[in-house]
Amino acid sequence: MAIHGGFTGISGYGETVVPIYQTITYCYKTARELADVFAGTAPGYIYSRIANPTTAVLETRLAVLEDGIGCIATSSGMAAIASVMISLADTGSEIIAAAGIFGGTVSLFENTLARFGIKTTFVDIADTNNFAKAINDKTKLIFVETIGNPRMDVPDIPAIADIAHQANVPLIVDNTVTTPCLIKPADFGADIVIHSTSKFINGHGTALGGAIIDTGNYNWANGKFDQMKRLSEKFSRLAFLAYLRNLVYRDLGGCPAPMNSFLMLQGLETLSIRMIKHCENALKLAEFLEAHPKIEWINYPGLYSSIFHKRVTELFSGRGGGLLTFGLGDKQKAYQFIDSLKLARNAANLGDAKTLVIHPASTIFHEFSAGQRQAMKVTDDMIRVSVGIEDFEDIRDDFEQAMEKTFGDKK
Amino acid sequence: MKLVINGKDADINGKLTIIQLLARENVKMPEMVSVELNGEILKRSDFEKKALEDGDAVEFLYFMGGGHGII
Numbered sequence: 458m459a460i461h462g463g464f465t466g467i468s469g470y471g472e473t474v475v476p477i478y479q480t481i482t483y484c485y486k487t488a489r490e491l492a493d494v495f496a497g498t499a500p501g502y503i504y505s506r507i508a509n510p511t512t513a514v515l516e517t518r519l520a521v522l523e524d525g526i527g528c529i530a531t532s533s534g535m536a537a538i539a540s541v542m543i544s545l546a547d548t549g550s551e552i553i554a555a556a557g558i559f560g561g562t563v564s565l566f567e568n569t570l571a572r573f574g575i576k577t578t579f580v581d582i583a584d585t586n587n588f589a590k591a592i593n594d595k596t597k598l599i600f601v602e603t604i605g606n607p608r609m610d611v612p613d614i615p616a617i618a619d620i621a622h623q624a625n626v627p628l629i630v631d632n633t634v635t636t637p638c639l640i641k642p643a644d645f646g647a648d649i650v651i652h653s654t655s656k657f658i659n660g661h662g663t664a665l666g667g668a669i670i671d672t673g674n675y676n677w678a679n680g681k682f683d684q685m686k687r688l689s690e691k692f693s694r695l696a697f698l699a700y701l702r703n704l705v706y707r708d709l710g711g712c713p714a715p716m717n718s719f720l721m722l723q724g725l726e727t728l729s730i731r732m733i734k735h736c737e738n739a740l741k742l743a744e745f746l747e748a749h750p751k752i753e754w755i756n757y758p759g760l761y762s763s764i765f766h767k768r769v770t771e772l773f774s775g776r777g778g779g780l781l782t783f784g785l786g787d788k789q790k791a792y793q794f795i796d797s798l799k800l801a802r803n804a805a806n807l808g809d810a811k812t813l814v815i816h817p818a819s820t821i822f823h824e825f826s827a828g829q830r831q832a833m834k835v836t837d838d839m840i841r842v843s844v845g846i847e848d849f850e851d852i853r854d855d856f857e858q859a860m861e862k863t864f865g866d867k868k
Numbered sequence: 869m870k871l872v873i874n875g876k877d878a879d880i881n882g883k884l885t886i887i888q889l890l891a892r893e894n895v896k897m898p899e900m901v902s903v904e905l906n907g908e909i910l911k912r913s914d915f916e917k918k919a920l921e922d923g924d925a926v927e928f929l930y931f932m933g934g935g936h937g938i939i
Contacts, residue, residue, distance in 0.1 A: 500897050500930040
C-alpha cells in the first residue's frame, strides 16, 4: 500500500509516478460549477491551500497505512500538532501530555497554547495512572509519543487509550519515530495519529511535512466537542477531518507544497526496508555502546536490558526504532565526542538515511531552564543519535574512533 | 445484487469490492472520496478488502473545503 495505495494514474496518461500538480487553483467552465464546489454539493479542487491532487494521494496512502478513515497532510509535524490542538482545545480547556515529548511540542503547549488560555499538564508515563489522576472535566485530549524523544520511554498506549475513553476524550498519538511499519496506533486504541513526515517517512532530509490521521475510533457526536455537532450529523465519524479541511486547516494555511508531497511519496515507497535497517543498526549500536566501559548510561527501548523491552515486543513487534540517547558523564565529553565524529553529522533532524547526532540540552532544549530540563530528563551529558542506514561497521568504527579521541586512549 | 447508492436503487451483476464500485460508478476524484457503508464510515484500507453484499447502502462523501457554510 505504501507503493500503490490511492493511485491508479490520476492524470489519465498512464504515468507510474504520482504527478506533481504544481498549481494554486483549478478552473471550472461555469460560475455555477465552482459555486457548487464551494457549497459542498459537488466534488472538486478549489485552491491548493485546502486540497491538491498530489497531496491527496499522499493522504490516501497514509490513511491506508495507519488504518484510518482519512488523512490531512500538513506543511510540518508541528503544523499537524498545532492544527489538532486548535481544533479540539479552546480557552479554558486542558490537555494532558506525556512529560518526555519533543521540545518543540512542549513549547507549543507551554508557550503558544498557554497564551490562549489552554493549560497543559505533563505527566510521567512511568505510572500510567498519572494520566487518570490528571483528568478533569476540562480535559479535551491526551497526547503521547510512541517513543518519547529524547528520553526514549515507551508509554502503555492501550492502557492510556482506556483511560482516555473512560473520560470520553480522544487519545492523540505521535507516531513519527516508529511509523506504521512498527506500530499502527489505531490497533491499540488511538483516535488520532500524527506524523512529522519530515523524518523517517521522507527519509532523506529533503522536505518538511506532517500528517493527521483519524483512525475512526472516536465518536465525535458524543457531545464533548460542540464545534463538531452539525458536522457529525452530516459526516458521522468524518466530522473531525471535515472540520479541519473546511475551517482550521483552511484558515491556518499549514498545507504542504505539492513538490514536498511528491518527495514524501517517494520516501514511503522504501519506508519499510529503511525502517528495518534503521532498527537493526540502532540495536547493534546500542549493544556496542552498552558494552563500552566509558559509557555512563544508555536509553534504547529495543535493548534486552531496557525496562521498555517487553512493551517494545508487544507494541512494535520487537523493533526499538532508530533513535537512542546515551551519556558520557558531562557536557564537555559530549561535545568532544560529537566534534570527533567523522561519518555521523551534528544536526537537528532525525530519521535521515545518514546517521545524525545532537547534544539536546544545548540545542533542541536550550530555551528551557536547567530545572525544566532535569524534569524532562534531558541531562547535560546526553547525546542523541538518529541511527542511519549506512553499513553498521562504518557507524561502529566512527563511534569507536570518536570514543578514543574523547577519552584519549583505547577502551 | 441490489444496492442503494447515494440514496438511489441500483442493480449490480456479480461481486464487487468498494474500489471496484468506485471505478464502475466512475466516481469523481477517488483519491478524495470517503465511503459510508450501511451508516458506517469505512477505513481506507477496507476499500480493496470489503466486498459488497445484497441490500447494502453506499454513500460517497466529499468534504473538499468549500468553507464553514457546511459546518
